[in-house]
Amino acid sequence: MLGALKYDASPACDQTRINQWYMANPDAAARDFDQTIFASSACQVGLEDRLYRAQDGRLVNTRTGGEPVFFHFPAENRIASARILDMLPQPHRRLPPRPGEGYRFFRNVIETRLPYLLDRPAYPLEDIVAAVALRAMPVLVGISIGIALLAG
Template sequence: MNGAGGEAKAVDALPRFVTLASHEGPGLKRYRASLARFGVVPEVVWTGTPYPGHLAAMRLLGAHLAGLPADEIVVFTDGYDVVLIRDPAELHERFRSFAARIVLSTEPGFTWKLPGRLAASRRYPEGAGRSGMYRYLNSGGYVGEAGAIAAMLSELDYASGIDCDQTLFNKWFLENPGRAALDRDQEIFASSACQSGLERKLYRFDGAHLVNTRTGGKPFFFHFPAENRLCTAHVLDMLPFDLPRLPVRRRDRRNYILNVIESRPTLWLDRPAYPLEDIVGLVAFRVLPAAVLAGLGFLAWHVLA
């Protein structure tokens, strides 16, 4: 539910903020703190501990939303790796500008754990918006009418047995053209998916908002999927307010270097990461090391022969 704060009219215009969580934790605390800056208290749909998996969580979320007025505007985001970075007073208006019942966040990567990944990616609509980078949906954030979102969640292909919500969202989107819009300019949702290490190049603070330098979008939320805490700090350091930080781990620093190598061509070419990032990873982390080892082996053999 939305907490008291600001003028009554502005509070009434806010959507309902909903998230999923299995337990309290530092990421959820940060999420709550980011909403509390604007007097917002989220509804948390508790999944139980241990986390039952994405399919079970989506069913719980769908059941929760099905109990709300069908035309009520709801914004869902992940809870442990998302922060609200902009006053949500204009969020309802921004959503309406898409002229869609559901607006889904986007990213450069394509998640598909069913057969035929490349063929499925080619079925995706060509990237619109001001950049070709954000072609594919990201299931960590969406806003829309409660009834439309509940219907979408009920229609996911649970029978596939694939416990990957993003795969099933992609499948639903491809099978239901026109029923949801994509936030391809990051006007509502920003995500660091497939872009870890590029934060300072892709975003800047203009004195009032965090701005995507490729699209001009001024997002309300920032999502850090598979959170690299070093990259998260890069984003939070741009903002003029303080939010709880999660300690940077050794693996964050190691993965940062690997992520930068994979994601740089996406930045240079201003295009989606898939399949480019997979090709770069294959060459950089498999072909080149194998070639170097083979070369050293050949050199050693030649010297010893």
């Protein structure tokens, strides 16, 4: 496909080049907002059972009704991919979670809730939630406990 589009994949990051190509050729491709062709578990960790359901052996996006033909599982989301595959009746091979993935899954569940509830794109809202909930809050709680102990 990329060859037919005269796509130059010389930089290391193909996604950057594809985005650049699309911005230069907006009429040559279509955006798949309803996920009728392609879906990804990225930026949706922990929301698998809310965003997808199985129907007649296929995944259905619960928000758009789209039935993606391709589903991309980023390598760092093995827990999320297992949750999606568990919805389908066909047997699928599952990769075991990597060390530390349980914590990353838990952290991503926290990050994805607010964008999901507000129905907003993941970025930059997930980064803001992560900065507040996972960085600032623990520091503030630690400072508060320290002040209370010193005052006590």
